[in-house]
Amino acid sequence: MAKPVRKAVLPVAGLGTRVLPGTKTTPKELLNVVDRPILSYIVEEGRAAGIEHFVFVTGRGKGAIEDYFDHHVELEAQLEAKGKLDLLADVRRDLPRPGEMSFVRQMSPLGLGHAVWCARDIIGDEPFAVMLPDMLMMAGTAALAQCVEAHNRTGSNIIAVEPAPEGETNKYGIVALDGRDGRLNRMTGMVEKPPLGTEPSNLFISGRYILQPEIFELLARQGKGAGGEIQLTDAMAELMKVQPFHALEYDGTTYDCGDKIGLLRANVAYALARPELSEAARAVIQALL
Ligand code: UTP
Numbered sequence: 521m522a523k524p525v526r527k528a529v530l531p532v533a534g535l536g537t538r539v540l541p542g543t544k545t546t547p548k549e550l551l552n553v554v555d556r557p558i559l560s561y562i563v564e565e566g567r568a569a570g571i572e573h574f575v576f577v578t579g580r581g582k583g584a585i586e587d588y589f590d591h592h593v594e595l596e597a598q599l600e601a602k603g604k605l606d607l608l609a610d611v612r613r614d615l616p617r618p619g620e621m622s623f624v625r626q627m628s629p630l631g632l633g634h635a636v637w638c639a640r641d642i643i644g645d646e647p648f649a650v651m652l653p654d655m656l657m658m659a660g661t662a663a664l665a666q667c668v669e670a671h672n673r674t675g676s677n678i679i680a681v682e683p684a685p686e687g688e689t690n691k692y693g694i695v696a697l698d699g700r701d702g703r704l705n706r707m708t709g710m711v712e713k714p715p716l717g718t719e720p721s722n723l724f725i726s727g728r729y730i731l732q733p734e735i736f737e738l739l740a741r742q743g744k745g746a747g748g749e750i751q752l753t754d755a756m757a758e759l760m761k762v763q764p765f766h767a768l769e770y771d772g773t774t775y776d777c778g779d780k781i782g783l784l785r786a787n788v789a790y791a792l793a794r795p796e797l798s799e800a801a802r803a804v805i806q807a808l809l
Contacts, residue, residue, distance in 0.1 A: 524646075528575065530577070553786045577626050625638070649667070655777070657680075658789065663770045663772050667729070671730040677756070677764065679695065679710075680727065680729070680768050683723060684722050687716065692725065695767045704768050
């Protein structure tokens with residue numbers, strides 16, 4: 521039987537250059553989508569998947585993330601005094617149980633693989649999740665819960681994938697499959713941003729992974745890949761030589777909040793999905809067209 525997935529790594533040390541200058545002083549992962557920071561949705565998704573411990577890999581200028589997951593004594597006292605109890609409950613909703621979160625520092629943003637490696641001692645010798653915190657996944661059953669279920673079924677490494685929009689496979693990491701039958705398929709490889717016409721499938725790697733701890737030995741080699749960065753993709757490709765990987769075409773939609781239009785799209789989609797905002801959001805959008 522597969523070991524349970526209890527811990528998740530959330531790499532939040534990147535510079536967020538695609539949405540500067542907003543991210544000069546506000547971490548990208550704390551930008552609001554409607555009225556909640558992106559990380560609030562991610563932690564909610566992780567909890568829905570049974571994650572008991574979140575490991576944030578932070579960096580310089582990211583201290584606001586720790587503050588977000590702590591009490592704001594003055595604010596809470598003010599809301600209480602004014603009887604704004606619904607808002608108070610909302611403000612407290614994301615607070616961790618004692619010990620539910622750890623913060624480890626990536627001192628230089630050397631790449632996603634390096635960020636994940638920084639969490640190795642806290643993860644230890646068990647399978648774990650990686651959640652890219654700038655990718656929001658709107659789904660009936662939480663996207664990570666779907667990945668955990670696939671892991672429990674196969675005992676294998678899992679990568680969440682989604683069909684790329686027509687003609688855009690060259691913008692993403694794309695998976696190669698050993699045949700395609702249903703939503704969960706054994707992988708044979710992956711390729712970063714393949715030129716159009718050479719893509720092995722139309723499925724892009726969308727930001728949720730379940731990985732076996734052996735990935736850390738491969739990341740420890742600190743090999744540099746595309747862009748001179750230590751890439752998670754390279755270590756996964758190595759691990760795939762000795763362990764099975766499955767791509768899960770999860771049921772839901774990914775919103776990439778890491779660039780301007782993606783962040784706008786996420787705001788529109790999440791506002792439309794909120795019953796109390798949907799009508800007003802629709803009216804505003806129509807008026808602007
Ligand atoms: P991205 O490449 O999307 O984030 O990495 P970035 O580097 O912040 O963005 P741009 O390209 O400059 O706009 C995906 C996730 O990995 C984290 C980022 O914080 C982001 O959440 N990351 C990336 C790290 O934690 N460390 C790194 O060295 C690189």
